[in-house]
Amino acid sequence: MLKTNAHMIHNERTKFLRHLTQAGRRISKGREVIFDEVMRSHGHFTAEELVKECQQKKLKVSRPTVFRVLHDLLEAGVIRETAFGDKHRHFEHVYDEKPHHHAQCVRCHRFIEFPDRREDKVYHTYLKKQGFKILGHEMHFYGICRKCQDKGDL
Amino acid sequence: MLKTNAHMIHNERTKFLRHLTQAGRRISKGREVIFDEVMRSHGHFTAEELVKECQQKKLKVSRPTVFRVLHDLLEAGVIRETAFGDKHRHFEHVYDEKPHHHAQCVRCHRFIEFPDRREDKVYHTYLKKQGFKILGHEMHFYGICRKCQDKGDL
DNA sequence: ATACCTGCAAAGTGTTTGCAATTGT
């Protein structure tokens, strides 16, 4: 580990601020507060969860601001949207991130994350033939996690 | 091809009807109409798209019924929900289906489907170690499709 | 001083639900 966590977060912050200033936007309290909150998160979160967390911590940011800053962070490449067949949109931050995929339990809806093994090269070949330029990918497994299996036929 | 399309659809219908009767539910007009419509579909569809199609064809099913029957079909295993980081839920039917994945263009939002090459065995091993029982999986690529590349920097 | 940002409340989507009328068994 050459870079510490604090360094990485600092880098992400710089990336975010640069993105904003380059676009003629401003560095405001709301953006900083939400940036910090997002960086403090582990794994996925939904906009709603972030709103609730801010409310609990009595941070002075409204629901629309959370959505707006989430959009900014997405644009700046600080977070990405992960794909789940759910009503909500899920996000996770990108910093210090190793490519990984997700497995979701169909009963308790909890996630397992696991590393990418680059076993998808074969698909790259196929998609390239189609003229499709790959920007990213994600694998989504669904099934039943150990805990739910232990609980029996629920 | 030992089984024709008609056979497969018949099988799916039987599966659906059995699921219903076993659960003490009934076989109604709405369920039959929507079952037929779903089976007629190709690739993905959203609930909204299905509602619109029913309206255009003047089928006598309301919006809530479409959602309710979609839920029944999901339960019966006739359709499955596919995972996309979108506001809508996407469905597709399961019948006669070869395992496949999706690539979505971030510009035009169109999908490419491509066959599963079972290159994901390595993940199965990992997830089994975690005690996770896999029921299915899906790979989601995102990028820019040929048409949008041809259009230039849009 | 001039934009941009924020909160509020309201409007939009997509989906679900309560209830009275209807239909399947």
Added chain:
DNA sequence: ACAATTGCAAACACTTTGCAGGTAT
């Protein structure tokens, strides 16, 4: 006849937007 299903309208949950007031540059 009884219980499940349907349509309607209303409620819900999540997200976006218009606008007046506050804030960063």
